[in-house]
Amino acid sequence: MKQLTAGLLGSTGAVGQRYVAMLDDHPFIRLETLMGGESAGKMYGEAARWLSPTEIPRAAARMKVRSTSPENAKGCDLVFSALPSEAAERVEPRFAKAGFNVITEASARRMDEHVPLIIPEVNPSHLSLLDVQRKRTGWRGSIVATPNCTVTGLTMVMKPLLGRFKLRKVVVTSMQAISGAGFPGVPSLLITDNVIPYIKNEEEKVADESRKILGVAAGGSVSPANLELAISCNRVPVVDGHLETLYAEFSGAVTPAAATKALTRFRGAPQELHLPTAPEHPIIVRTEHDRPQPRLDRFAGSVPGMSVVVGRVRNGIGRNSIQLTLLSHNTIRGGAGTAILTAELMAAQGRLGR
Ligand SMILES: NC(=O)c1ccc[n+]([C@@H]2O[C@H](COP(=O)([O-])OP(=O)(O)OC[C@H]3O[C@@H](n4cnc5c(N)ncnc54)[C@H](OP(=O)(O)O)[C@@H]3O)[C@@H](O)[C@H]2O)c1
Numbered sequence: 001m002k003q004l005t006a007g008l009l010g011s012t013g014a015v016g017q018r019y020v021a022m023l024d025d026h027p028f029i030r031l032e033t034l035m036g037g038e039s040a041g042k043m044y045g046e047a048a049r050w051l052s053p054t055e056i057p058r059a060a061a062r063m064k065v066r067s068t069s070p071e072n073a074k075g076c077d078l079v080f081s082a083l084p085s086e087a088a089e090r091v092e093p094r095f096a097k098a099g100f101n102v103i104t105e106a107s108a109r110r111m112d113e114h115v116p117l118i119i120p121e122v123n124p125s126h127l128s129l130l131d132v133q134r135k136r137t138g139w140r141g142s143i144v145a146t147p148n149c150t151v152t153g154l155t156m157v158m159k160p161l162l163g164r165f166k167l168r169k170v171v172v173t174s175m176q177a178i179s180g181a182g183f184p185g186v187p188s189l190l191i192t193d194n195v196i197p198y199i200k201n202e203e204e205k206v207a208d209e210s211r212k213i214l215g216v217a218a219g220g221s222v223s224p225a226n227l228e229l230a231i232s233c234n235r236v237p238v239v240d241g242h243l244e245t246l247y248a249e250f251s252g253a254v255t256p257a258a259a260t261k262a263l264t265r266f267r268g269a270p271q272e273l274h275l276p277t278a279p280e281h282p283i284i285v286r287t288e289h290d291r292p293q294p295r296l297d298r299f300a301g302s303v304p305g306m307s308v309v310v311g312r313v314r315n316g317i318g319r320n321s322i323q324l325t326l327l328s329h330n331t332i333r334g335g336a337g338t339a340i341l342t343a344e345l346m347a348a349q350g351r352l353g354r
Pocket of ligand 1: 010011012013014015016035036037038039040068082083084085087105106107148149179180181182183330331335
């Protein structure tokens with residue numbers, strides 16, 4: 001694959017740090033420019049409060065954090081954005097207008113009609129929206145979004161069930177890690193010894209984004225999937241890894257064994273194309289009674305943190321439903337990893353690079 005250079009917005013944050021770690025030895029994407037807000041002007045090694053137990057990559061530690069401006073990404077083939085939503089809303093269109101292909105984590109434009117909201121294994125065909133996006137906006141570059149961290153694992157599990165068994169109703173309860181709120185996140189006095197049964201705007205995002213991702217892209221827009229969803233989001237005292245329990249109802253009979261088979265066999269375009277960040281098994285199904293668990297399973301799979309781990313697949317109510325528990329790493333599969341995989345897919349499709 002052709003070598004690509006990338007800029008990174010929001011490089012010092014919880015998700016930004018994952019990009020820095022994951023791109024350190026990437027075979028064809030090289031991080032050329034790290035950008036920040038208040039940390040601009042400092043060396044990355046001193047600006048980033050490194051959260052991972054692995055060492056901060058040496059090359060990145062010695063880079064100077066630049067201010068957030070298209071000028072500072074000059075020469076880059078793409079720009080990853082891990083900006084908070086308000087900053088993203090203002091900043092990302094300036095980069096797209098200046099000719100950069102932006103892949104963003106932020107929620108600001110996920111639901112815009114012409115912005116593809118991508119999980120490469122689930123809806124790679126939605127990248128076709130980019131042709132209409134360029135025409136409508138006049139941008140030389142583009143914006144592609146990746147989903148909310150709770151949505152990614154959820155829709156990866158819903159996709160094979162939707163295709164195989166006509167999924168129609170889903171009830172989800174999430175137990176979301178503290179790092180999902182960024183750094184410094186939820187105050188320790190609120191989250192220690194506690195569960196907070198509310199995350200602002202999260203349930204709406206999970207419903208809307210899931211329907212868009214599982215919908216059909218045609219004629220420059222997406223017809224959302226016709227799914228009934230009931231969602232409850234909770235913040236729990238776990239550092240990384242969102243756990244979700246799922247009750248899924250179908251229009252016909254389904255058994256736990258058949259659902260397990262569909263989940264285990266699920267593969268997508270990244271696996272077919274052997275993209276470097278694609279896990280061999282996007283979904284891993286465990287059979288023990290007490291898995292998945294965040295501490296034990298968040299780094300599962302051939303690319304650590306990129307597989308969704310499912311367990312407790314069992315009967316629901318009657319013959320037309322099942323229940324299961326799923327786990328996905330929120331800053332890797334739910335964050336930087338999915339965006340990097342999207343860049344790899346776009347590169348394979350010839351959508352990136354000069
Ligand atoms: N955490 C997750 O699990 C997760 C998963 C998926 C998506 N997301 C989304 O990813 C984005 C980043 O999340 P995060 O958890 O990494 O947040 P975070 O830890 O708060 O990091 C925010 C980053 O953005 C920079 N920044 C803040 N305001 C800025 C401004 N006005 N101009 C330029 N840079 C600015 C900060 O740089 P300075 O420190 O230099 O100011 C920092 O590098 C958010 O949109 C979030 O919703 C998060």
